[in-house]
Amino acid sequence: MKLRIRSVAITLALSFATAASAADDAKKPNRIERAADKTGQAIERGAKKTGRALEHAAKKTGAALDHAANKTEAWVRKKTE
Numbered sequence: 001m002k003l004r005i006r007s008v009a010i011t012l013a014l015s016f017a018t019a020a021s022a023a024d025d026a027k028k029p030n031r032i033e034r035a036a037d038k039t040g041q042a043i044e045r046g047a048k049k050t051g052r053a054l055e056h057a058a059k060k061t062g063a064a065l066d067h068a069a070n071k072t073e074a075w076v077r078k079k080t081e
Contacts, residue, residue, distance in 0.1 A: 029037070
């Protein structure tokens with residue numbers, strides 16, 4: 001009787017361990033999927049960073065053009081008075 005209980009207990013313990021490891025494997029994506037996710041995130045970050053840099057450059061260029069136009073306008077006004 002004790003041998004039978006022991007074998008049942010060992011069988012249950014092994015089945016729980018196997019089920020737990022199978023559940024971990026099911027949750028964790030494989031190496032290729034993880035690499036694809038990381039690559040996708042890196043591309044999104046790069047695109048966002050490039051977009052912010054372009055917005056910043058456009059803003060600075062617009063401000064420089066406005067400044068140049070104001071200077072030219074002031075120079076013309078000064079010369080025509």
